[in-house]
Amino acid sequence: MNFGDRVAEAVERKQSCLCVGLDPRIDLLPPEVITGLHPGASGRARAYERFCGGVIDAVAEDAVAVKPQVAFFEALGGVGISALERVCAHARDAGLLVIVDAKRGDIASTAEAYAEAWLHRRDGAPPVGDAITLNAYMGGDSLTPFLATCGDGAGLFILTRTSNPGGADVQEAELGGGELVWERMALLVARWGQEHVGESGLSAVGAVVGATQPDAVARARDLMPHAILLLPGIGAQGGRPDVLHAATATHPAGGLIAPSRSVIYAWRDRGGDWRQGIRTAAAELRRSALAV
């Protein structure tokens, strides 16, 4: 099934556009998750696995997807990546789509290896993720092995205008004719995704657009009519859920809001049980996004 259709189905069924970022940070975890673990990378990996497992169970009803951030696991080396693989399996078992936030980008056999790492394991094991974030600075041929996985139901989210202020350095450089670099990227994304539009009208090739850039979200909607817009930067970075309004203007599953810290660490401000705090924050955000 086409990834665009998979998202459309999940959004319709759950009445939710929520994708929860899994960004485990050792300094921020609930004490009970850390207690009794060995110091060092393997203990931290175990803590990340426990915490993300709790987050997944807490948001499974209100979210359609989770977005694990590879970097936090990668910081722990091999044991961290092994923990991430188990976290992703847990999320898929819980009925959530897994969007691996890896921002990978490379060419030829190297790109193939990255696709294998996250979207189609060679040894017949289930894929770790349903979709991946990619950086396409290296151009169209860097996407070929990833696009090939779209036929098996995988999804891609290409960075266009990112949520950070420094994103402007390259992305907002102005091309001859007044087009910005990220707009050129968006047009390329639209072109790359054209062959992968599902029955829903949504493509398996989506785009990352920072929710901190509401004007860019509206413009991205115009430039990439079939792309699902993945919108990080909600909450802690200052983006607001109402960017969904522009993103979903043409299709109710045309945008996924992707908060991380404001959901998974909600209990730090609210007090009480951490799982309950996460569940409540996810439910509130789902509802406020619906009301947009």
Add this chain to the structure above:
Amino acid sequence: MNFGDRVAEAVERKQSCLCVGLDPRIDLLPPEVITGLHPGASGRARAYERFCGGVIDAVAEDAVAVKPQVAFFEALGGVGISALERVCAHARDAGLLVIVDAKRGDIASTAEAYAEAWLHRRDGAPPVGDAITLNAYMGGDSLTPFLATCGDGAGLFILTRTSNPGGADVQEAELGGGELVWERMALLVARWGQEHVGESGLSAVGAVVGATQPDAVARARDLMPHAILLLPGIGAQGGRPDVLHAATATHPAGGLIAPSRSVIYAWRDRGGDWRQGIRTAAAELRRSALAV
């Protein structure tokens, strides 16, 4: 010691500008490396480790650095990354600089986590690599945590004009005024690296420029006077070692040629012992580069 100075010292001492890419691919490995291993990811990881260990020992005299390609290890999941960590430790023990070819790029705490993964382990363990390749489409603030590691001797190589034909899609888009996107990136690299120029005159912040683009190499030299240019695409992709001429015009360590397949799989055409074939190919390439 500043990474630019570390490279300058190694190039001078070894009379070599050779950085050998470690791109293990299961279909191409010598049979003796694979024999007796379990099928599946852990067996493949063990084969990659054996093979890369052999490559490292074979090139240790003629090369100044190795460039392990993370993707091939990442394709095997956690066991692959653990194997890569051991491969990198082996290379450092053999007196080689380790340039981790990861092409990472992300922001804030996520970028910090990537820097921790490859350049400064939080638990006091030695860093996995001496340097890393990065994709700076996300702009200057995405580099901050990486630049912070330069003070401890780490190096960065930022993608500017890559070796693949599709690199033109974004990198050769023309900005108002006629400048190309990759040239803008190069100017940013020069600016980011300015505070990290060592006594040698080389900066810890270098650039990746495809050896398949000789004109771009010459232009890159002008735009980034202090940057070490890492030049992949030699050999199998069609790049020639004489691009070093332009790269080293202002400093003998101003460029590193980075062949992969043409060295590590040289024995497949030449026949004979695989280690000897790799050794000979590395020695020949070192000499032909010196003669440039």
